[in-house]
Amino acid sequence: MDKKGMLDAMVAHYTSGNKAKFAQLLGVSAQTISAWGARNTFDSELIYTKCIGLSPDWLLTGEGSMLRVNDAPTSEPIPSINQEYKGAPYFNVDFIGGFEFVFNDQTQLPDYYINYPPYNKPGVMWCNLTGHSMEPEISNGDVIALKEVKSPIEYLPAGEIYGIITDDYRTVKRIRPGAQKGFVRLIPANKSPEFCEQEIPVEMIRRVFAVLGSIRKFF
Template identity: 70%
Template sequence: MIIFNHKNIKGIFFQLMSTILSRIQEIVSNEGTTIGALERIIGASKGVLSRAINNGTDIQSKWIQRIVENYPLYSADWLLTGHGSMQRKEKPESSPEINYEYKGAPYYNVDFIGGFDIVLNDQTTNPDYYINFAPYNKPGVIWCNITGHSMEPELNNGDFIAMKEMTDPIEYLPYGEIYGIVTNSYRTVKRVRMSDRKGFIRLIPTNKSPEYGEQEIPISMIRKVFAVLGSMHRLF
């Protein structure tokens, strides 16, 4: 016979929360995104999920609910209990769909290079169509392409990437996240970290192949910065 006391209940609760947090990490990995981007998608303050994951503490139930609402491809039962399949077997109503009726976020046929190639195509001013996908139907979100292999396996050549322009100075943006960087000469997607050199930032590729190395660029070169919120390997 098991006697439940306050200590037992507390231990069970934190064990349950720990497994939910680990499944949230699985969703992040499967989406090819980051915990920071997930926090922005669900409207949580920076560090709400990452601190809970790192410290093994609990999170408010409203954030779990927001994850369920914004990532309908994943089973709520699996997220909460670990039972059943990770992804829902039936197609949810909010599966990615393209349309020309201004539903969702606009898609621009613009390549962000997974490297430092010169930009060959001009920045498109009108979207080709709209992608209606619940997690990314947010004000200011756009869809573009990524080409190249420097960010694999997080972001793959040919992926659709959801991005949002950041208006704060890059010095005050959360470091360690993935951003789209636009200069006069190129567009690139990299993880951004601080530099030891004043007025510079480090651009970090995910791919550890010797052909892809870290680079530092002066902040003065940067014209626009986009936070990469997530990606899709395919639309259908």
């Protein structure tokens, strides 16, 4: 397979054939993608760092499977995006790894669907995590899988990671009971002095989401 054919195959797999979205994934202009196709070339190093699951051998030779295959009988599932309702919806909404103010009226419509079998479950959705307070467990720029929980926050398993929505902000933290009755303690994973624990009254919390997992943003 020549470079143009390989480029077309990657665009088809990672962004459902949308070259503009593939350019966004790589952090280049759409004109760059078009120029690569016209010249039968591309930036292999850049593509390999941005495209999850891509086989380095295929990228160099154009031969074999485009995606990495484990030695095990079944390969590890690889996330992909689509607009065909396959998987769980991705909302371009920011949860903050900190306590910065963020408008809570961000978009209600999913941009895409992320097809990643471990999280293709009813009620799961994907959002952005910005900020550094949950590093190294969850990194700035990761996409997090969330599922809303309806149980009162006082009865949720302590020490787990949750997404919290108040009237003023969204944040992702570990939760433990507060020192005061009617409060919960929000605990960052990052032990740097700039990040500290905070107690807030339960009555401030409007919605709670269990954080099921995270992936590096790939689109």
